[in-house]
Amino acid sequence: MKAPEIAKTAKPGQFLEIKVSETGEPFLRRPISIYNLDGDIVEFIFQVKGKGTKLLSEFEIGSKIDIMGPLGFGTFKVQEYNNVAIIGGGIGTYPLYELTKELKGKTNINVYLGFRDKNLVTCEKEFEKIGLNKLVITTDDGSYKEKGFAIDFMKKDIEEHKVDMIFACGPLPMLKAVRKYAIENNIPCQISLEERMGCGIGACLGCAVKVISGEEPRYGHVCKEGPVFNAQDVEI
Amino acid sequence: MKTEVNLCGIKMKNPVTVASGTFGYGREYSGYIDLNKLGGIITKGTSLKPRGGNPSPRICEVPGGLLNSIGLQNPGVEYFAQFDLPWLRSFDTKIIVNACGSTIEDYVELCKILNKLDIDGVELNLSCPNVKAGCLAFGTTYEGVKEVTSKVRKVLTDKPLIVKLTPNVSDITLPAKGAEDAGADGVSGINTILAMKIDIDKRKPVLANNTGGLSGPAIRSVGVRMVYQMSQAIKIPILGMGGIVNGDDAIEYMLAGATAVSIGAGNFMDPETSIKTIEGIENYMKKHNIEDINSIIGTVKMN
Numbered sequence: 001m002k003a004p005e006i007a008k009t010a011k012p013g014q015f016l017e018i019k020v021s022e023t024g025e026p027f028l029r030r031p032i033s034i035y036n037l038d039g040d041i042v043e044f045i046f047q048v049k050g051k052g053t054k055l056l057s058e059f060e061i062g063s064k065i066d067i068m069g070p071l072g073f074g075t076f077k078v079q080e081y082n083n084v085a086i087i088g089g090g091i092g093t094y095p096l097y098e099l100t101k102e103l104k105g106k107t108n109i110n111v112y113l114g115f116r117d118k119n120l121v122t123c124e125k126e127f128e129k130i131g132l133n134k135l136v137i138t139t140d141d142g143s144y145k146e147k148g149f150a151i152d153f154m155k156k157d158i159e160e161h162k163v164d165m166i167f168a169c170g171p172l173p174m175l176k177a178v179r180k181y182a183i184e185n186n187i188p189c190q191i192s193l194e195e196r197m198g199c200g201i202g203a204c205l206g207c208a209v210k211v212i213s214g215e216e217p218r219y220g221h222v223c224k225e226g227p228v229f230n231a232q233d234v235e236i
Numbered sequence: 237m238k239t240e241v242n243l244c245g246i247k248m249k250n251p252v253t254v255a256s257g258t259f260g261y262g263r264e265y266s267g268y269i270d271l272n273k274l275g276g277i278i279t280k281g282t283s284l285k286p287r288g289g290n291p292s293p294r295i296c297e298v299p300g301g302l303l304n305s306i307g308l309q310n311p312g313v314e315y316f317a318q319f320d321l322p323w324l325r326s327f328d329t330k331i332i333v334n335a336c337g338s339t340i341e342d343y344v345e346l347c348k349i350l351n352k353l354d355i356d357g358v359e360l361n362l363s364c365p366n367v368k369a370g371c372l373a374f375g376t377t378y379e380g381v382k383e384v385t386s387k388v389r390k391v392l393t394d395k396p397l398i399v400k401l402t403p404n405v406s407d408i409t410l411p412a413k414g415a416e417d418a419g420a421d422g423v424s425g426i427n428t429i430l431a432m433k434i435d436i437d438k439r440k441p442v443l444a445n446n447t448g449g450l451s452g453p454a455i456r457s458v459g460v461r462m463v464y465q466m467s468q469a470i471k472i473p474i475l476g477m478g479g480i481v482n483g484d485d486a487i488e489y490m491l492a493g494a495t496a497v498s499i500g501a502g503n504f505m506d507p508e509t510s511i512k513t514i515e516g517i518e519n520y521m522k523k524h525n526i527e528d529i530n531s532i533i534g535t536v537k538m539n
Contacts, residue, residue, distance in 0.1 A: 019505070019506065024300075024453055024481060024505060025299065025300065026297060027297060027300065027301050027302060027452050027453070027501070027504075027505055028297050028302060028504055028505065029504070029505070066506070068268075068507070195292050195293065196292070196293045196294070196295045196296060196297075197295065198295045198302060198304065198501075198504045199258070199264070199503065199504045200504075201264040201265070201268075201507075202260065202264045203258065203259055203260035203264040203265060203503070204257070204258060204260075204295070204304070204306070204504060205257075205260075205280075205289065205294070205306050205309050206294045206295035206304060206306065207292065207294070207295065208289060208290075208291065208292045208294055208306075208309070209292065210291075218288060219288055219289050219309060224264075
């Protein structure tokens with residue numbers, strides 16, 4: 001998609017609210033994370049899952065599309081690190097690509113991407129091209145590359161070589177496991193969360209997440225304070 | 237062409253407001269639309285003390301709209317008065333505060349404070365379906381609405397008082413009459429319709445609170461019917477809402493008897509829905525040679 005303003009200002013982890021229908025059916029916009037920024041071009045990747053993503057897949061090349069973004073104040077923090085581990089699961093791989101690109105040259109990067117099976121493996125070549133210290137691809141059933149969960153491979157590596165940050169995006173069970181591991185081992189960790197959204201800009205207060213960083217727990221909102229949070233700041 | 241309306245003493249440049257709970261306190265949308273163009277802003281439901289709201293999931297899309305069960309999360313009236321109101325006041329639009337509480341005493345204490353603030357009116361929320369105590373408990377009967385409204389009326393002496401009503405009743409004219417008899421200056425409605433969505437794989441409701449309020453185009457025809465019924469039963473003005481996403485929808489509500497309208501869920505679909513609705517009303521007026529928008533209010537001719 002050609003969108004110079006978004007491409008210029010977007011940060012890794014931010015997302016777009018995309019209007020998929022002119023008829024109002026489905027009613028809400030679709031929140032979809034940014035995959036890659038390149039000059040004036042903004043790339044996003046999505047899986048056709050329901051009515052909304054089906055309509056989105058039917059836009060023709062050259063047509064105009066109504067998008068709000070880039071959204072979310074909580075983004076992945078790109079800075080100098082010594083070693084980082086980046087872990088993604090399934091479609092949670094996509095928002096990690098721009099992050100990995102921007103971290104390149106600032107730190108040693110190990111990337112762990114987990115998928116259910118061979119058919120769902122995505123973006124392997126793109127990540128390879130960035131030039132990483134290590135790229136591990138896992139499938140739950142062993143139908144491609146390593147068999148098992150990406151987190152187990154990450155843990156093994158971290159035991160041998162410490163990291164000073166973990167970045168994670170993926171399904172909730174994976175994020176829960178990564179968060180638990182990071183907290184128990186006192187490793188800073190940033191996780192990108194998903195929640196059902198209404199407005200996407202912090203007005204409707206729909207996408208609540210329990211924030212536990214203050215004196216009292218409170219509900220923050222994934223669309224505005226997130227989607228990326230410090231793992232120890234939220235309860236998931 | 238005259239688009240100004242007078243909603244129970246609140247003189248608005250046009251009949252279009254944004255509905256409570258869909259627009260926060262305006263800040264989030266101020267980057268997308270010019271708030272000065274709105275007839276008015278109805279704030280997020282605000283309570284005496286801060287409220288944390290309900291657990292997630294709070295939102296769920298359904299055909300023609302969405303369910304929500306936010307649970308009136310808000311920072312409380314003191315925070316609003318200190319941080320949001322001064323900012324809102326920098327815009328040339330009417331500010332109406334949606335007031336909610338759990339007990340009659342809450343409503344009274346809150347409205348004592350609101351009575352002294354620099355606001356243009358109060359929308360008394362007797363109709364939130366998503367909190368256990370208050371709101372809906374008072375809002376479904378003639379007696380309940382009359383009791384809360386009359387106690388609030390005694391302390392809310394300097395501001396127009398609009399009572400927001402629930403559609404989750406068999407006859408909405410009864411609570412509407414309760415509001416009128418207790419001295420309310422206007423009523424608004426409809427609030428959301430109590431609803432439920434089940435995840436058939438998990439065999440559980442999608443919303444953490446199990447049920448939520450349905451809003452969006454799915455409820456528009458219910459809203460239009462209820463606004464019409466109220467307009468036949470009471471003399472005070474009506475702020476009509478429920479599924480409005482364009483000028484034609486707004487006109488429908490006005491023909492049914494609404495003096496002004498609110499855009500709710502429509503803001504989520506497109507942040508510019510309210511502005512486009514104002515333009516749509518003007519286009520309708522041009523098309524039908526209408527000089528004054530007030531001339532169409534309640535003029536539907538029944539078969």
